[in-house]
Amino acid sequence: MERLKRQFYETPTLELAEKLLGKIFVRILPGNIRLKGRIVETEAYLGQQDEACHAWRGRTARNQMMYRAPGTMYVYFTYGSHYMLNIVSEPENSAGAVLIRAMEPVEGVSFMEEQRGTAIITNLMSGPGKLAKAFAIDVSCNGKDLFGEEFFVEDAPPLPKEMIGSSNRVGISRSRELPWRKFIRNNPHVSKGNVTCV
DNA sequence: AGCGTGATCTTT
DNA sequence: AAGATCACGCTG
Numbered sequence: 325m326e327r328l329k330r331q332f333y334e335t336p337t338l339e340l341a342e343k344l345l346g347k348i349f350v351r352i353l354p355g356n357i358r359l360k361g362r363i364v365e366t367e368a369y370l371g372q373q374d375e376a377c378h379a380w381r382g383r384t385a386r387n388q389m390m391y392r393a394p395g396t397m398y399v400y401f402t403y404g405s406h407y408m409l410n411i412v413s414e415p416e417n418s419a420g421a422v423l424i425r426a427m428e429p430v431e432g433v434s435f436m437e438e439q440r441g442t443a444i445i446t447n448l449m450s451g452p453g454k455l456a457k458a459f460a461i462d463v464s465c466n467g468k469d470l471f472g473e474e475f476f477v478e479d480a481p482p483l484p485k486e487m488i489g490s491s492n493r494v495g496i497s498r499s500r501e502l503p504w505r506k507f508i509r510n511n512p513h514v515s516k517g518n519v520t521c522v
Numbered sequence: 523a524g525c526g527t528g529a530t531c532t533t534t
Numbered sequence: 535a536a537g538a539t540c541a542c543g544c545t546g
Contacts (some may be wrong), residue, residue, distance in 0.1 A: 367541065376541070378530095386530065403542050404527020410541085423541055453542050495541055 325479040330471065332479075333394035337413040337420040340394075341368040341506045342488055344411065344422060348430060348478040351459050357435055359459055361427030361449055362480070365507040365514045367493045369410070371419040375498035379419030389467050390419040397475065399456070399466040406453030407462050411470065425452045425494070425505070428513040451515040483508065 328347065333340060344363050351359045369377040369390075378387040378400075389398040390412055398410040398421050414420030427449040429436055436458040437443045449455035456462075470476050490503045494515065507514045 369541070378541085381531095384531080400541090401529065402540055404529075404540095406527095406542050408541060425541085451542070493541070497539085 328477045328479055330395050333411065333413060337368045337370045337422060338504065340413045341366040341422045341504065345488060345506060345508055346480045346483045348480060349424065349427060350476050350478060352474055357432060359432035359435060360430035361455065362430050363424060364428050364511045365426035367423040367425055368504040369421050369423060371414065376493065376496040377419065387419065390421050391417050395470045397465055397468050397470065399461060399463055401463060407456040408452050409456050409461055423452060424455060426450050426513050426515045427455050428511065446512045450513050
């Protein structure tokens with residue numbers, strides 16, 4: 325399938341969180357190691373209105389990439405061990421991003437297994453920290469965009485509405501009630517969180 | 523259900 | 535300068 329262009333990401337964050345479900349995230353590493361994962365779970369984080377968003381109180385050194393153009397990667401380090409992968413949304417100089425929370429392995433599985441130290445397929449990328457590790461993503465990826473030869477996203481047919489579920493977001497304390505987590509229903513690679521589904 | 527782990531942000 | 539928090543994952 326074709327690679328998604330900038331225009332695809334130029335849509336409100338909450339819509340983008342749904343539109344990304346089913347799409348194929350790709351990284352090509354030196355040595356022609358091709359890694360592909362199907363996005364099955366996302367969360368929306370939106371600027372000043374959203375107290376759980378890193379940018380809710382304005383620009384800082386950490387969150388500056390969230391203000392860049394849609395289709396930029398925002399990667400940060402948390403809990404002393406984990407990298408989180410986000411795709412920036414909203415126009416330039418306006419903060420918003422979609423957290424990629426889970427993927428289904430599509431290609432490069434043996435590399436992912438080595439990175440993760442497990443061969444259990446549903447455990448490779450069923451969480452945001454896990455998928456970053458599987459793709460060997462760290463802060464050096466922060467600020468790169470999805471329109472080059474290393475990182476891009478491949479298109480896939482849109483999912484029927486009834487296959488998409490919503491719930492509250494996972495692992496946050498502020499703005500817990502917002503149903504801004506989106507996932508593909510009944511997909512075994514979706515993370516196991518304490519959530520109330522809609 | 524408890525804890526490691528370290529950057530970042532808030533408060534002093 | 536010190537303390538709290540944290541978009542998590544693993545053990546047990």
